Amino acid sequence: MLITEARRRQRGLGSMNEESFQRKLTELVAEIGTLPVGERDKLELLAKQTKDRHQQLKKTVSSLQESIDFLRLSIKYILFDLEATRRENKYMRKLLEEGSDQSES
Secondary structure: OHHHHHHHHHHHHHHHHHHHHHHHHHHHHHHHOOOOHHHHHHHHHHHHHHHHHHHHHHHHHHHHHHHHHHHHHHHHHHHHHHHHHHHHHHHHHHHHHHHHHHHHO
């Protein structure tokens, strides 16, 4: 549960950072718009590339979070299966021991 709570907090902080990033980028683009045409074109291109890279980074982080969640779930299933196998092995050994004790009698 602590991990889930930490993830909620992290996502909440991520939203605040995202809003701040978008606001600053918008301010930068507006400021670039006031520059002379020669300087403006190069900086507008850089701002667009920054925005595109940011979007790609967000997609990558989201994909990684989904992969980690899937991995955690897979590990839980594997541990459940391991415990079930141990219980079955213990039960089968007990049956084998009882069978060998009865055959010796």
